[in-house]
Amino acid sequence: MEDMKSLKSTTLSGLLSQLKQRRSGLSHLLQGLTSKDGPELLLKSIKEYKHIKRQILAILAETKQAKQDFSVLRDRYETCKLKLRTQPKYQPLKGDDVDKLISDWIYANNCPIPISRMGNGYYQFG
Numbered sequence: 001m002e003d004m005k006s007l008k009s010t011t012l013s014g015l016l017s018q019l020k021q022r023r024s025g026l027s028h029l030l031q032g033l034t035s036k037d038g039p040e041l042l043l044k045s046i047k048e049y050k051h052i053k054r055q056i057l058a059i060l061a062e063t064k065q066a067k068q069d070f071s072v073l074r075d076r077y078e079t080c081k082l083k084l085r086t087q088p089k090y091q092p093l094k095g096d097d098v099d100k101l102i103s104d105w106i107y108a109n110n111c112p113i114p115i116s117r118m119g120n121g122y123y124q125f126g
Contacts, residue, residue: 011070015063022056083110090115 092103099117106115116124 011066019059022052025052
């Protein structure tokens with residue numbers, strides 16, 4: 001969970017840093033613009049403004065997608081954590097090869113059905 005938080009923090013920090021840079025560039029562009037400037041400079045500034053605005057919108061979309069991705073990962077993590085807490089550990093009898101094979105199959109397939117050893121080669125499912 002700590003790794004997820006670190007990844008989320010790093011990713012969002014990078015996106016927010018990019019966003020601040022673009023907004024700063026936009027503010028600088030707008031402050032330097034006056035009505036005394038020629039039409040070519042105004043047109044160039046408008047094009048640059050639109051380009052920066054598209055970049056900002058793209059970064060915001062990436063941020064939104066990253067938050068959704070992290071939410072999905074967090075939900076998966078919590079589900080797995082809950083399964084691990086609720087699923088009892090199956091302990092095979094030492095020296096019983098069949099019991100060891102059943103134990104290996106249970107864990108390899110993440111069997112959701114509880115299985116218990118009854119004895120003499122009999123098992124209870126469910």
